[in-house]
Amino acid sequence: MSDASTDLTPYAKSIGIRIEGEEDGAPVLAFEFTGDVEGRPEHLHGGATSGLLETAGYALLRKELQQRGRTHRLKPINITVQFLSAGKRRTTYAKGRITKLGRRNANISVEAWQDDRDRPIATAIMNILMAGE
Incomplete structure (x- = not known):
């Protein structure tokens, strides 16, 4: 199993x-x-903010696929970001949830927040194609 931090993209880093x-x-x-x-x-x-949301979604999907012994190239079909409030000068967090995981595609919802987990500053819905390797 690889170190999750090494799986982050150069942009994310x-x-x-x-x-x-x-x-x-x-x-x-x-x-x-x-x-x-x-x-x-x-x-x-x-x-x-969008980059953080997208990275959190992909990190979750890669982790889930790895646990199931599946390897795929992940390709975005559609990513929709909704900005709910302006992010301020503080730490920003994001976490995803898989809403559907099929053989060829996955749907993921992601939330980003700062001080209050119950008041997200942005959300994303991701539809990802999982192409065989």
């Missing part, structure tokens, strides 16, 4: 995304507010 821990078997990812993720002054850039 470049903005400081890290594996913070695990909840209910799902990786929780996080990053700190830095100039690399700042959009308008004192606020997270939407692209950085």
